[in-house]
Amino acid sequence: MAVAERTHTPDVITVDDDGHQATTFSLKRACNGCGQLLGDLDERDVDQHGNTTDVRAECGNCRPLVELETAGCRTWRLTRRSIGRIDDEIDKDGIYAKGYWETVDSKLIVTGLRIGTGPDRLVARFGDWIIRHPDGRWTVHTTGAEQGETEVRR
Template identity: 70%
Template structure:
């Protein structure tokens, strides 16, 4: 049986008894993943992380607005149609853009940054 990161789904090798706690629940193995380890470290430093998906974009947009930052869907042409592909925060040259699959990080000082999703292996 193979094991995968709880955060991004990257394969981490074979499953073993470290992957299940005493109650049979899967443990958090994100700290073993080269992509998600920085998110775990940011969370330990007091940051909040949010995985941007179609289901979470509205909630994250509301949180960004509550912090007093401008947030809006980010649109691109996909197969000839204008499609929302993520969220942008801020305006002008200082804006940041997160695409679906990326993580947005809210730092304790109220600033936001993007942790990009790993590229899919082809």
């Protein structure tokens, strides 16, 4: 999937004779999957109806998700708002899922979702992508410093 490289125009600060500063900048486009800045906004970013386009294929972190979706996988980004819906989808597949609790700043809070049981269980934290493969496997695409995929088999 070849995508034209985006321009990355730096901000330009100018100072007039009276010492007033003015900053000229180009609008930037962020990945609609993870929010990573991709470069300058351009004509690719709005479709014929005025909607912003999906640019995840341009993002090194989210490109694998687009490829998985093309291969027939379903993907969900785990957030505090989506956890219930994703939990329901996993339950429909006969897989045990529940909130994953951790101690943060001396408080026990939900930080993600545990999928499966036993040593093969999978943990997705808020911000990660949960993937259901056509063969029934569930995996997690992490968005943190330790990127990669972990999988649990049914």
